[in-house]
Amino acid sequence: MLTVVCETPGTLLAQDRPMPERGAHEVLLRVKRVGVCGTDLHIFTGKQPYLSYPRVMGHELSGIVEAAPADSALHPGDAVYVMPYLSCGTCIACRAGKTNCCTRIQVLGVHRDGAFTEYLTVPQAFVHKAEGVSLDQAAMVEFLAIGAHAVRRSGLRAGQRVLVVGAGPIGMAAMIFAQLRGATVTALDGRQDRVDFCTGALGVHAGVPLGEGDEEQLAKLTDGEFYDVVFDATGNPQAMERGFRFVAHGGSYVLISVVGANITFSDPEFHKREMSLMGSRNATTEDFSTVLDAMRAGLIPPSLNTHRLALADVPTQFQNLLDPSAGVIKAIVEC
Known part of the structure; x- marks a missing residue:
């Protein structure tokens, strides 16, 4: 064979x-x-x-x-x-x-x-x-289940603001299931074509291209409060470290990415936000079922x-x- x-x-x-x-x-x-x-x-x-x-x-x-x-x-x-x-x-x-x-x-x-x-x-x-x-x-089903698992793990609630950093398939999966939970989703990525796909084909609320002035755009979209939940799906250590800055006070940061490196962050900034930091790995049968139900419903x-x-x-x-x-x-x- x-x-x-x-x-x-x-x-x-x-x-x-x-x-x-x-x-x-x-x-x-x-x-x-x-x-x-x-x-x-x-x-x-x-x-x-x-x-x-x-x-x-x-x-x-x-x-x-x-x-x-x-x-x-x-x-x-x-x-x-x-x-x-x-x-x-x-x-x-x-x-x-x-x-x-x-x-x-x-x-x-x-x-x-x-x-x-x-x-x-x-x-x-x-x-x-x-x-x-x-x-x-x-x-x-599998890659979508990874996004569904990350969203479920985050405890995301309807009406919350979400930022997904990294608009590859896993990031897009997180966007899809965050929206299905009723969140307002923004995509951040270094490729304009990926940002356009997210706002067009996926219908996310906003897309911001990575680069000069991106943090100011994210602040403007949230009245300076930033995001209740931030998901990182970049696979890039520098991006993962930078993402801490985009989490609102009382918010959560979910690392879907895995890299062969140490990740560091500012402890004072982490504590003053009382931020929840989570790793999200793979998926469970519950997440696979969530994806299959969404597929059968045409979502x-x-x-x-x-x-x-x-x-x-x-x-x-x-x-x-x-x-x-x-x-x-x-x-x-x-x-």
Whole structure:
């Protein structure tokens, strides 16, 4: 079967690998769609802190069941999506229902090989029927669930003002679910085309391009009070540190980004605001359900999927997805 491997940063190789053998509690999937995530781009560029090479990328996937355990609710031919965070179920986090930050977590495409391949085996507990959504939609549930989780974790309430810094797919997911909670959302990003997409396709209240005078614009939009909740989805340490300045007194700052660096902030500014600082990692089954309900209700813009490529073309075309002029929001690989 065709498998694309990231051998080292910047090097993708097409290999012919044997079909995987299904374990007793595993499902054999024929991979159909794989969303390309910022994590994949970071793996390709050598900026993912939790990874060793070589690695088969890909954790946003949908597929068709080829074989499943006899006692499973899944059957050959079922269309499915996968929760790619393979949690242990017994650690302190899992016992508290926080499987998204399991102490022994194995994320497909990061800690173990993922879905840039034609067939994949996954423990059956993490494979779910994709009822009422298309294969394309099912491959986009995961990144949207990350945004939904961050919004849920923030405790956001209707009527609050939200700033999302970083208008990539994860940032856009946070914008979508913040709006569904009734928040007034502003997007801040260094690319004007992304800002325009957020105000146009996503309908956010305001968009501010990163650069000279941006802080003054954010202050003007909020009568100088800034934002009840700020989400960072930049993956940039300097941006993450700067974001503290945009949090209102009594507000919350949610770091969806993860970087291989230390983040520092002014303790007096942090304390005088009595700011709540949160990390937001991955998502849970509750967040996946939230996304699926929104998809079935027609609340997720289909325009998020802007590019497509075939699995066989990934080694030669993947780097094009890094070109800002290509206007990529979400690319989907067809297997």
